[in-house]
Amino acid sequence: MANFNLKDRVIECKIVYYGPGRGGKTTNLQYIHKAFKKQTTGEMVSINTKGDRTLFFDFLPLGLGKIKGCEIKVQLYTVPGQVRYSSTRKMVLKGVDGVVFVADSLSVRRKENMLSLKDLQQNLAEQKKSIFKIPLVLQYNKRDLAKESIPLLSVKLMERELNRKLKIPSFPASALKGTGVGATLQECLKLTLQHLQRELKWAG
Amino acid sequence: MKSLVKEAELYRTQGLLEESKERYLEVLQLIEKNQRFQNNKKAINVIKDRIVGLEKDLAEIDQETEAPELSGKVQDLIKNLFSFSQNKDAAEMEGAVALARFGQYERALAEFNRLLDKGTLPLIAAKNVLRCHLALSSTDAAIDQFRKWLSGELLSKKQLRDIRSFLEYVLKRKGIQTKLPEVVGGTSQRPKEAGSEGGFLDVCSVTIRLESGPCKGSTKELDVTFQSGNVISLIISAKDKDLVDSFVPGIRLRGVHFFSSICVFRANGIVSEWTSIKTGPRRGDYVLSITIDRSDKLDIL
Numbered sequence: 333m334a335n336f337n338l339k340d341r342v343i344e345c346k347i348v349y350y351g352p353g354r355g356g357k358t359t360n361l362q363y364i365h366k367a368f369k370k371q372t373t374g375e376m377v378s379i380n381t382k383g384d385r386t387l388f389f390d391f392l393p394l395g396l397g398k399i400k401g402c403e404i405k406v407q408l409y410t411v412p413g414q415v416r417y418s419s420t421r422k423m424v425l426k427g428v429d430g431v432v433f434v435a436d437s438l439s440v441r442r443k444e445n446m447l448s449l450k451d452l453q454q455n456l457a458e459q460k461k462s463i464f465k466i467p468l469v470l471q472y473n474k475r476d477l478a479k480e481s482i483p484l485l486s487v488k489l490m491e492r493e494l495n496r497k498l499k500i501p502s503f504p505a506s507a508l509k510g511t512g513v514g515a516t517l518q519e520c521l522k523l524t525l526q527h528l529q530r531e532l533k534w535a536g
Numbered sequence: 537m538k539s540l541v542k543e544a545e546l547y548r549t550q551g552l553l554e555e556s557k558e559r560y561l562e563v564l565q566l567i568e569k570n571q572r573f574q575n576n577k578k579a580i581n582v583i584k585d586r587i588v589g590l591e592k593d594l595a596e597i598d599q600e601t602e603a604p605e606l607s608g609k610v611q612d613l614i615k616n617l618f619s620f621s622q623n624k625d626a627a628e629m630e631g632a633v634a635l636a637r638f639g640q641y642e643r644a645l646a647e648f649n650r651l652l653d654k655g656t657l658p659l660i661a662a663k664n665v666l667r668c669h670l671a672l673s674s675t676d677a678a679i680d681q682f683r684k685w686l687s688g689e690l691l692s693k694k695q696l697r698d699i700r701s702f703l704e705y706v707l708k709r710k711g712i713q714t715k716l717p718e719v720v721g722g723t724s725q726r727p728k729e730a731g732s733e734g735g736f737l738d739v740c741s742v743t744i745r746l747e748s749g750p751c752k753g754s755t756k757e758l759d760v761t762f763q764s765g766n767v768i769s770l771i772i773s774a775k776d777k778d779l780v781d782s783f784v785p786g787i788r789l790r791g792v793h794f795f796s797s798i799c800v801f802r803a804n805g806i807v808s809e810w811t812s813i814k815t816g817p818r819r820g821d822y823v824l825s826i827t828i829d830r831s832d833k834l835d836i837l
């Protein structure tokens with residue numbers, strides 16, 4: 333439900349970072365806030381609970397400048413990953429244009445990744461959106477921990493379990509170090525803007 | 537074993553407390569089995585301390601007091617970010633409901649009053665004003681407010697009658713016996729339709745038959761404190777531990793009876809969330825949200 337102001341030629345779109353609790357969604361946004369200072373157009377807002385878990389959402393506004401004669405504004409959100417905040421997740425997901433799914437590479441979070449992806453599919457369906465059609469990219473986060481000899485899921489296994497049916501772009505990453513964060517966001521923005529171009533027939 | 541400890545520590549710093557506890561328990565088992573370590577009381581105690589600490593953190597998270605009072609700036613942001621409708625009136629109402637949904641009752645109350653004053657969706661605004669008073673646990677304030685409306689010009693007789701029956705019903709369900717002042721003048725017919733919430737009837741209370749958990753097989757009657765479209769919220773006392781444990785997020789509730797001020801209907805619902813209240817007289821109690829299934833056929837009884 334991107335907001336397209338035809339008169340001023342401004343497009344405002346909404347990208348949501350989704351994924352299991354503690355997977356690194358907030359860390360992604362924190363890195364973007366730091367590394368893309370020039371593009372951020374306002375403060376990052378985080379509403380947290382104990383131990384930095386997201387309670388309601390994180391919010392970061394970006395401005396991408398003009399693309400094909402249109403001013404592009406982007407709102408980045410994260411949802412709370414903890415299972416119990418289901419209705420908040422639905423609320424934050426409302427009107428979403430593109431999704432980054434942050435999967436946790438830790439072996440101990442294998443099941444949680446799959447459950448969260450399923451939860452995303454259901455919540456999109458409630459908005460009459462299909463997980464197969466919405467602009468969506470996958471991120472396999474915390475790859476830096478391979479060096480620390482902590483048990484990780486292999487990228488191959490994660491591809492098989494999470495991306496076999498979706499067949500979408502995926503990125504190994506370390507949100508903590510910043511590796512892969514920019515690439516993930518850029519791909520999601522590319523897909524989202526292409527999708528909006530088709531839908532809004534902007535820049536025909 | 538060293539690598540197990542390392543894992544356990546990492547999970548702990550990442551907030552994966554269950555996973556961390558499991559690893560520490562494994563470590564403990566290993567130590568207790570192994571001759572070499574058995575007498576190492578110090579190591580055993582360190583691990584045990586860690587486990588106790590994790591259990592404490594887990595328990596704290598479990599009964600976390602949510603819904604913090606947010607700054608005015610953040611409240612403004614919520615109001616703006618969570619209003620989607622193209623229609624300006626509906627969008628403003630959505631923003632105010634979002635504040636209530638995020639537990640910002642005082643601010644939501646101010647918003648609903650503002651909307652009512654300028655005549656935006658007055659019936660919905662007025663009922664939400666009453667709901668906010670009731671969520672803040674001030675029944676008297678709700679009744680006073682109704683009295684004020686009666687003597688003012690803000691609402692039509694027809695609307696006042698609708699609101700009166702809504703308030704009367706809610707109070708009755710709370711076990712409060714008060715004679716609300718009558719609405720005099722205008723036509724005395726009963727309102728034909730209930731005020732609707734985005735196409736949904738106002739729900740005052742529900743009865744739910746529990747099919748699992750500690751209260752399995754019993755039927756519970758609960759009051760609705762808040763509603764936004766097809767999502768209703770109920771407050772459950774922290775003392776009612778069994779009831780709190782019965783509503784696991786995600787469980788389906790079949791054949792729930794929804795009582796509105798003018799009719800009863802039956803539909804399925806899903807427990808979508810619970811949070812606990814941080815401030816005010818209901819501090820420590822829980823707010824439970826149930827999403828009424830729109831796809832199910834509503835059986836008006």
Ligand SMILES: Nc1nc2c(ncn2[C@@H]2O[C@H](COP(=O)(O)OP(=O)(O)OP(=O)(O)O)[C@@H](O)[C@H]2O)c(=O)[nH]1
Pocket residue numbers: 351352353354355356357358359360384385386387410411412413414473474475476477505506507508509549550551
């Ligand atoms: N080693 C490592 N740790 C990470 C990485 N990304 C996140 N973390 C850590 O994982 C923990 C959780 O990160 P968050 O960004 O808060 O996770 P979240 O997905 O926002 O969690 P919720 O808000 O509960 O849904 C924190 O301790 C982070 O420092 C990463 O790439 N590598």
Ligand SMILES: [Mg+2]
Pocket residue numbers: 357358359384385386410411412413
């Ligand atoms: Mg977070």
